[in-house]
Amino acid sequence: MKIESLRVKNFKAFKEVKLTNLPAIAVFIGANGTGKTTLFDVFGFLRDSLQENVKVALQRRGGFKEVITRGETAPIEIEIKFREDIGNASPLVTYAITIALENNQPVVEREILKYRRGERGKSWHFLDFKKGSGMAITNESSYEDRQSKEEREEQTVDSPDILALKGLGQFQRFKAANSFRKLIESWHVSDFHISDARGTQEAGYAEHLSMRGENMPLVAQYLFENHRDIFNTVLQKMAERVPGVSKVEAVDTDDGRILLKFQDGSFKDPFIARYVSDGTIKMFAYLLLLHDPKPHPLLCVEEPENQLYPSLFSGLVEEFRDYASKGGQVMVSTHSPDVLNYIELKEIFWLQKCDGITKIQRASDNAQLVELAKEGDLAGALWKQGLFDGVHP
Numbered sequence: 236m237k238i239e240s241l242r243v244k245n246f247k248a249f250k251e252v253k254l255t256n257l258p259a260i261a262v263f264i265g266a267n268g269t270g271k272t273t274l275f276d277v278f279g280f281l282r283d284s285l286q287e288n289v290k291v292a293l294q295r296r297g298g299f300k301e302v303i304t305r306g307e308t309a310p311i312e313i314e315i316k317f318r319e320d321i322g323n324a325s326p327l328v329t330y331a332i333t334i335a336l337e338n339n340q341p342v343v344e345r346e347i348l349k350y351r352r353g354e355r356g357k358s359w360h361f362l363d364f365k366k367g368s369g370m371a372i373t374n375e376s377s378y379e380d381r382q383s384k385e386e387r388e389e390q391t392v393d394s395p396d397i398l399a400l401k402g403l404g405q406f407q408r409f410k411a412a413n414s415f416r417k418l419i420e421s422w423h424v425s426d427f428h429i430s431d432a433r434g435t436q437e438a439g440y441a442e443h444l445s446m447r448g449e450n451m452p453l454v455a456q457y458l459f460e461n462h463r464d465i466f467n468t469v470l471q472k473m474a475e476r477v478p479g480v481s482k483v484e485a486v487d488t489d490d491g492r493i494l495l496k497f498q499d500g501s502f503k504d505p506f507i508a509r510y511v512s513d514g515t516i517k518m519f520a521y522l523l524l525l526h527d528p529k530p531h532p533l534l535c536v537e538e539p540e541n542q543l544y545p546s547l548f549s550g551l552v553e554e555f556r557d558y559a560s561k562g563g564q565v566m567v568s569t570h571s572p573d574v575l576n577y578i579e580l581k582e583i584f585w586l587q588k589c590d591g592i593t594k595i596q597r598a599s600d601n602a603q604l605v606e607l608a609k610e611g612d613l614a615g616a617l618w619k620q621g622l623f624d625g626v627h628p
């Protein structure tokens with residue numbers, strides 16, 4: 236499953252943006268405050284809306300009036316198109332919601348999930364809800380059969396700020412809704428902070444690396460105990476990717492923790508890396524994240540270059556590419572031209588603010604950049620030369 240396009244209207248600094256033909260890896264650049272984090276948060280907003288409801292998702296962001304683009308009254312709109320494998324077809328599915336304020340309460344004005352049979356068939360609305368009630372098609376499984384007619388069922392959800400996707404997406408028979416729901420629920424953003432990861436972690440249990448990475452020792456422990464082969468791969472990759480670390484060994488201690496021995500020293504406590512450099516720890520964290528036995532279908536990573544030595548960037552980008560080639564989609568924000576040197580123009584989007592409103596352009600839509608890249612210039616070098624109009628590293 237892969238997201239192919241995203242259209243957002245009236246969501247914070249995005250009065251109207253549209254990203255099409257999204258690649259498996261998309262890299263976002265732009266000055267502070269242009270909206271890179273906001274873009275990732277569109278998925279966070281959807282996830283909160285699904286796990287709770289739209290009202291809570293808005294409240295977590297300061298309420299409707301903070302979320303809607305300043306000066307706008309029109310509804311918030313989010314539309315995502317994704318490619319979904321259903322049987323032997325992979326239709327382009329559209330999920331769209333419109334959120335407005337009614338009597339000072341947020342309501343889902345419209346929620347649609349639709350796709351068409353073949354390139355030209357009429358699109359079927361598998362979900363079509365207005366303010367908490369609507370209909371769903373119940374015979375999605377016979378959709379491929381060209382003779383079949385849609386069978387509908389009226390449905391309601393408990394309140395007009397609850398997404399139908401939350402309810403119907405739980406049922407296997409609503410295939411596209413079910414898998415889109417899973418995609419949004421397992422979306423993950425990584426905003427790794429060394430200081431958090433170095434803090435002492437209470438005993439506990441964690442399978443997935445948290446947003447800021449503070450549970451890193453627990454995730455390492457989990458992999459060590461339950462997925463030793465993956466854990467060994469991570470150790471081996473550390474040795475390959477981080478110069479100076481020629482060997483990493485893990486040893487069980489008597490009190491049940493793991494002790495990591497880097498080539499030139501050994502560290503106790505879920506490898507509190509008191510003696511290990513920031514770059515080493517950060518690379519280790521990314522390797523854990525990217526080797527998660529249950530990878531996130533959509534992974535957003537904030538500024539991975541922080542605290543990492545530039546010599547590690549190419550390896551890290553390779554790891555992102557590996558992850559993407561196994562089916563995970565990756566979105567990265569960066570301020571580093573050195574990172575951009577390993578990224579292709581069609582994978583780069585740049586954000587720029589004009590009068591408080593963000594525009595997003597794709598590097599491969601710029602003829603001059605394409606020309607220079609053909610001659611062998613790397614994207615980061617072009618960025619440094621100021622050729623990404625208005626956006627300077």
Ligand SMILES: Nc1ncnc2c1ncn2[C@@H]1O[C@H](COP(=O)(O)OP(=O)(O)O)[C@@H](O)[C@H]1O
Pocket residue numbers: 246247248249265266267268269270271272273274300301302303304305591
């Ligand atoms: N409701 C809104 N309308 C317009 N702009 C907004 C709104 N809410 C926040 N912003 C702006 O969005 C920006 C936040 O951008 P952010 O996503 O943190 O940028 P980046 O991650 O690129 O540094 C800030 O400049 C803020 O003023």
Ligand SMILES: [Mg+2]
Pocket residue numbers: 271272273
């Ligand atoms: Mg940011």
